Amino acid sequence: MLGIYVEEVRKKSPLVHNITNYVTVNDVANILLACGGSPIMSDEPEDVEDITSICGGLNINIGTLNKRTIEGMFVAGKKAKELGHIVLLDPVGAGASRLRTETAIKIMEEIKPDVIRGNISEIKTLVNGSGTTKGVDADVADAVTEDSLEQMVAFAKKFAKKSGAIIAITGAIDLVADKDHCYVIRNGRPEMGRITGTGCQLSGLMTAYVTANRDHKLEAAAAAVTSMGLAGEIAYDHLQKDEGNSTYRNRIIDAIYHMDGDTLDQGARYEVF
Amino acid sequence: MLGIYVEEVRKKSPLVHNITNYVTVNDVANILLACGGSPIMSDEPEDVEDITSICGGLNINIGTLNKRTIEGMFVAGKKAKELGHIVLLDPVGAGASRLRTETAIKIMEEIKPDVIRGNISEIKTLVNGSGTTKGVDADVADAVTEDSLEQMVAFAKKFAKKSGAIIAITGAIDLVADKDHCYVIRNGRPEMGRITGTGCQLSGLMTAYVTANRDHKLEAAAAAVTSMGLAGEIAYDHLQKDEGNSTYRNRIIDAIYHMDGDTLDQGARYEVF
Amino acid sequence: MLGIYVEEVRKKSPLVHNITNYVTVNDVANILLACGGSPIMSDEPEDVEDITSICGGLNINIGTLNKRTIEGMFVAGKKAKELGHIVLLDPVGAGASRLRTETAIKIMEEIKPDVIRGNISEIKTLVNGSGTTKGVDADVADAVTEDSLEQMVAFAKKFAKKSGAIIAITGAIDLVADKDHCYVIRNGRPEMGRITGTGCQLSGLMTAYVTANRDHKLEAAAAAVTSMGLAGEIAYDHLQKDEGNSTYRNRIIDAIYHMDGDTLDQGARYEVF
Numbered sequence: 001m002l003g004i005y006v007e008e009v010r011k012k013s014p015l016v017h018n019i020t021n022y023v024t025v026n027d028v029a030n031i032l033l034a035c036g037g038s039p040i041m042s043d044e045p046e047d048v049e050d051i052t053s054i055c056g057g058l059n060i061n062i063g064t065l066n067k068r069t070i071e072g073m074f075v076a077g078k079k080a081k082e083l084g085h086i087v088l089l090d091p092v093g094a095g096a097s098r099l100r101t102e103t104a105i106k107i108m109e110e111i112k113p114d115v116i117r118g119n120i121s122e123i124k125t126l127v128n129g130s131g132t133t134k135g136v137d138a139d140v141a142d143a144v145t146e147d148s149l150e151q152m153v154a155f156a157k158k159f160a161k162k163s164g165a166i167i168a169i170t171g172a173i174d175l176v177a178d179k180d181h182c183y184v185i186r187n188g189r190p191e192m193g194r195i196t197g198t199g200c201q202l203s204g205l206m207t208a209y210v211t212a213n214r215d216h217k218l219e220a221a222a223a224a225v226t227s228m229g230l231a232g233e234i235a236y237d238h239l240q241k242d243e244g245n246s247t248y249r250n251r252i253i254d255a256i257y258h259m260d261g262d263t264l265d266q267g268a269r270y271e272v273f
Numbered sequence: 274m275l276g277i278y279v280e281e282v283r284k285k286s287p288l289v290h291n292i293t294n295y296v297t298v299n300d301v302a303n304i305l306l307a308c309g310g311s312p313i314m315s316d317e318p319e320d321v322e323d324i325t326s327i328c329g330g331l332n333i334n335i336g337t338l339n340k341r342t343i344e345g346m347f348v349a350g351k352k353a354k355e356l357g358h359i360v361l362l363d364p365v366g367a368g369a370s371r372l373r374t375e376t377a378i379k380i381m382e383e384i385k386p387d388v389i390r391g392n393i394s395e396i397k398t399l400v401n402g403s404g405t406t407k408g409v410d411a412d413v414a415d416a417v418t419e420d421s422l423e424q425m426v427a428f429a430k431k432f433a434k435k436s437g438a439i440i441a442i443t444g445a446i447d448l449v450a451d452k453d454h455c456y457v458i459r460n461g462r463p464e465m466g467r468i469t470g471t472g473c474q475l476s477g478l479m480t481a482y483v484t485a486n487r488d489h490k491l492e493a494a495a496a497a498v499t500s501m502g503l504a505g506e507i508a509y510d511h512l513q514k515d516e517g518n519s520t521y522r523n524r525i526i527d528a529i530y531h532m533d534g535d536t537l538d539q540g541a542r543y544e545v546f
Numbered sequence: 547m548l549g550i551y552v553e554e555v556r557k558k559s560p561l562v563h564n565i566t567n568y569v570t571v572n573d574v575a576n577i578l579l580a581c582g583g584s585p586i587m588s589d590e591p592e593d594v595e596d597i598t599s600i601c602g603g604l605n606i607n608i609g610t611l612n613k614r615t616i617e618g619m620f621v622a623g624k625k626a627k628e629l630g631h632i633v634l635l636d637p638v639g640a641g642a643s644r645l646r647t648e649t650a651i652k653i654m655e656e657i658k659p660d661v662i663r664g665n666i667s668e669i670k671t672l673v674n675g676s677g678t679t680k681g682v683d684a685d686v687a688d689a690v691t692e693d694s695l696e697q698m699v700a701f702a703k704k705f706a707k708k709s710g711a712i713i714a715i716t717g718a719i720d721l722v723a724d725k726d727h728c729y730v731i732r733n734g735r736p737e738m739g740r741i742t743g744t745g746c747q748l749s750g751l752m753t754a755y756v757t758a759n760r761d762h763k764l765e766a767a768a769a770a771v772t773s774m775g776l777a778g779e780i781a782y783d784h785l786q787k788d789e790g791n792s793t794y795r796n797r798i799i800d801a802i803y804h805m806d807g808d809t810l811d812q813g814a815r816y817e818v819f
Contacts, residue, residue: 022295022568023302023314027792029569029742034791038683039742040639041569044612050643066317066341068612093313097323137311194530196302196312238788242511244530245307246300246523250792257740257790295568296575296587339590339614366586370596410584467803469575469585515784517803518580519573519796 002223002268003261005213010036010260014211017055017080018204019043019073021063021092024197027249028059028204034257035227037208043069048076057211058085059204060113062103063092070103077111086211089113089165090203095125105129108163115210115221117168117203120144120152127159137193144173153182153273166221168206170199174229176222183222185270187229189236194245198252202228205256226268231255233267275496275541276534278486283309283533287484290328290353291477292316292346294336294365297470300522301332301477307530308500310481316342321349330484331358332477333386335376336365343376350384359484362386362438363476368398378402381436388483388494390441390476393417393425400432410466417446426455426546439494441479443472447502449495456495458543460502462509467518471525475501478529496537503540504528548769548814549807551759556582556806560757563601563626564750565589565619567609567638570743573795574605574750580803581773583754589615594622603757604631605750606659608649609638616649623657632757635659635711636749641671651675654709661756661767663714663749666690666698673705683739690719699728699819712767714752716745720775722768729768731816733775735782740791744798748774751802769810776813777801 015038020028025041032039042051045068052058058080060073080087089111091104108116108126116126119138144152152175160167161179169175174185192198206224213220235251288311293301298314305312315324318341325331331353333346353360362384364377381389381399389399392411417425425448433440434452442448447458465471479497486493508524561584566574571587578585588597591614598604604626606619626633635657637650654662654672662672665684690698698721706713707725715721720731738744752770759766781797 021314023298025569026299026572026742030792030795033740033742039569040642041567041610042639042643043610044645046613047611047643047645050645051639054642064314064316065320067319093315093324096313096327097315097320099317099320099323194306196299196306234788242507242524242527242531244527246303246526246530249303250523250796251788253792254788254790257792258788294587296571296585299572337587337589338593340592366588366597369586369600370588370593372590372593372596467579469572469579515780515797515800515804517800519576519799519803522576523796 001265002219002226003265005209005216005220005223006227006259006264007261009208009212012212013038014057014208015040015055016057016059016204016207016211017042017052017076018059019069019076020059020061020200023063024200027197027201027253031201031253031256032204032208034253035205035208043072045071045075048072049079052076052080053083056085057207058087059207060088060107061090061092061200061203062100063200065100065103073107077107081111086207086214087111087113088115088117088203088207090200091118091122091126094122101125101130113165114217115166115168115206116163117170117206120169120171123167123169138171144169144171144175153184156182166217168221168225170202170225174225176218176225178218181218182273183270184273185222185225185229187226187233187269189232191236191248192232195249222270223264226270227256227259227264230264230267231259274538275492275499276538278482278489278493278496279500279532279537280534282481282485285485286311287330287481288313288328289330289332289477289480289484290315290325290349291332292342292349293332293334293473296336297473300470300474300526304474304526304529305477305481307526308478308481316345318344318348321345322352325349325353326356329358330480331360332480333361333380334363334365334473334476335373336473338373338376346380350380354384359480359487360384360386361388361390361476361480363473364391364395364399367395374398374403386438387490388439388441388479389436390443390479393442393444396440396442411444417442417444417448426457429455439490441494441498443475443498447498449498451491454491455546456543457546458495458498458502460499460506460542462505464509464521465505468522495543499541499543500529500532500537503537504532547811548765548772549811551755551762551766551769552773552805552810553807555754555758558758559584560603560754561586561601562603562605562750562753562757563588563598563622564605565615565622566605566607566746569609570746573743573747573799577747577799577802578750578754580799581751581754589618591617591621594618595625598622598626599629602631603753604633605753606634606653607636607638607746607749608646609746611646611649619653623653627657632753632760633657633659634661634663634749634753636746637664637668637672640668647671647676659711660763661712661714661752662709663716663752666715666717669713669715684717690715690717690721699730702728712763714767714771716748716771720771722771724764727764728819729816730819731768731771731775733772733779733815735778737782737794738778741795772814772816773802773805773810776810777805
């Protein structure tokens with residue numbers, strides 16, 4: 001049962017440092033507040049050491065990286081790891097450009113994040129050292145399907161072992177793995193892909209969950225993925241006729257605001273392999 | 274009938290690269306997803322060539338320009354044109370500062386965008402090489418009115434001819450012109466001016482529409498303007514008592530999410546001169 | 547009665563230049579439009595002099611400062627003061643990092659803003675030259691309470707006298723002081739703290755209010771604080787079951803959109819000491 005990890009976030013109210021893209025940053029901040037965490041954003045190399053020092057977790061998202069913020073990511077990441085904080089990497093668009101691919105791989109190798117969360121194309125890029133993605137969305141050819149599931153579970157565990165990180169691969173079916181176990185999660189709705197930044201929001205949420213549950217990183221990461229997917233289902237049920245993706249975005253964050261352990265335990269749909 | 278151009282966006286799902294301001298970027302991303310397109314944002318000079326190469330259109334918006342992103346605009350713009358992509362320029366605040374005026378004119382002259390969309394004060398600045406605007410909003414003295422309509426249609430066509438671009442001048446009455454024809458569009462509501470970034474959203478939408486309808490650029494640009502105006506009307510009808518500009522913003526994007534060819538054909542109000 | 551200061555904003559439609567963080571900038575723009583003002587954002591040192599020159603007020607918020615935007619803050623601030631414009635400083639995160647503390651203090655000393663608005667931890671940092679905050683939220687130990695009220699009123703007046711600025715300290719109880727008088731305001735709801743950027747929004751709003759009421763700066767600043775708090779109460783009443791912080795954010799801006807002098811005069815809860 002994953003609900004206890006949700007409750008822990010509200011009890012501990014983890015402060016999360018985000019170096020994230022300017023597209024979805026407001027939604028990331030609001031979902032962190034919705035789940036009971038507290039967000040702070042800082043990307044200036046001269047500012048990030050101080051800021052990350054007062055936090056418990058660091059969420060690095062390369063969605064609109066530039067040379068200055070890349071430097072900030074490394075300075076913050078090294079400091080956070082030195083202090084024993086939780087570090088998550090969201091390799092947005094890895095595979096879509098050389099700069100993104102190289103930056104994501106370098107962060108993975110030098111910072112050694114505790115959690116890496118991306119779509120399948122991004123994760124494959126990290127594994128292979130190169131890749132192609134349709135912009136910031138996963139390539140259809142890469143999708144985790146029922147047919148490829150067994151193989152993908154093995155892939156996720158193997159990459160978790162190699163990288164030393166919890167690996168979260170999100171899509172129609174979500175996988176959250178360490179080297180030994182893999183959660184296969186079937187919450188969520190396809191319409192979530194029509195909102196910008198549900199992945200970024202999930203990365204923020206996951207950083208808070210794992211930070212508040214340091215001794216149960218895998219379970220906490222899985223709880224974040226199921227919470228987000230379930231929030232997508234609840235919000236979809238709340239959508240009125242004529243409402244579309246912009247209101248859906250608000251309703252998903254609202255559903256996280258009301259999420260508690262019981263709701264998650266009743267709505268979570270997953271298996272562990 | 275402009276509805277077919279709306280449908281084409283949903284069929285082709287164009288990937289649009291946006292170098293846009295950080296004020297309204299989230300709404301631009303969500304309206305691109307709402308219309309059936311797919312957004313990606315990147316403004317780092319070392320990243321933009323790779324990113325724009327996998328896209329079909331490039332939306333350049335100078336709303337919060339800085340020296341680094343200006344460089345990104347030129348690098349991306351040149352690459353996009355080299356690849357035969359659609360390039361749109363939104364000269365936000367041209368006329369309000371020397372840097373904005375000079376940057377917009379230089380992009381116009383060196384990149385030769387396929388479409389330029391702005392308010393009348395911004396467009397006059399591009400034509401005259403200087404100007405005054407009330408911040409990012411059009412000067413009232415410049416407004417396109419029934420009295421000045423004939424003259425403004427001629428002005429738009431003439432600038433389209435000179436620049437080689439589709440010219441979209443948006444305001445109470447919208448004009449979309451190439452050198453030979455000008456759509457005069459009367460959709461929309463004045464309350465849309467009380468939301469930040471409806472112009473930026475329209476520029477994103479227009480880039481997707483024109484990219485998906487390369488052989489009918491003028492019609493596609495006009496379809497984007499009528500879609501946005503009609504969405505403003507539909508969203509206004511959906512507004513509840515006590516709701517204001519923040520919810521109106523969401524409802525407009527929601528209306529684009531539900532927009533189809535029939536809805537547009539029934540609601541579009543325009544003439545062609 | 548503070549309602550007349552609200553009405554004045556709608557009559558004068560002040561143009562406000564914002565150098566603000568990319569987390570909450572969209573909400574700041576929309577609340578400025580909601581109250582009847584007009585926002586423009588620009589942070590590039592080469593752009594800010596021109597932009598601030600056409601405005602009446604300047605809102606400096608250090609929430610995601612970097613070296614380039616810090617330079618922009620000083621260039622804009624000096625120009626704005628030279629032109630006799632209203633300048634507001636929001637020292638987001640002062641006390642949380644050396645860079646933020648030093649930048650906020652330097653802006654205070656060199657630009658001499660007309661208004662400084664922050665939470666109690668940020669304001670104490672400005673007074674003491676150093677401090678500790680829980681990220682961008684106030685430290686609980688610092689809170690203005692009924693017990694500490696008299697002492698805090700004296701503290702606010704004293705800092706107003708020393709700095710020459712109107713001092714607004716916002717929290718469960720809000721204080722707005724010049725050297726002689728202090729408004730103690732009891733509007734608002736605790737749930738507003740679960741939305742990112744209600745403080746940033748208030749700073750934008752306050753800049754517009756004070757700019758439109760230059761001869762009544764203290765009253766206008768107090769009117770902004772009561773308006774924001776009352777909007778939080780009205781919006782809370784409008785919240786539907788299942789709605790959370792994301793929709794609450796929209797409803798607060800919507801409530802500002804409908805705010806008028808009568809509504810404020812009927813709902814404002816304050817004393818003057």
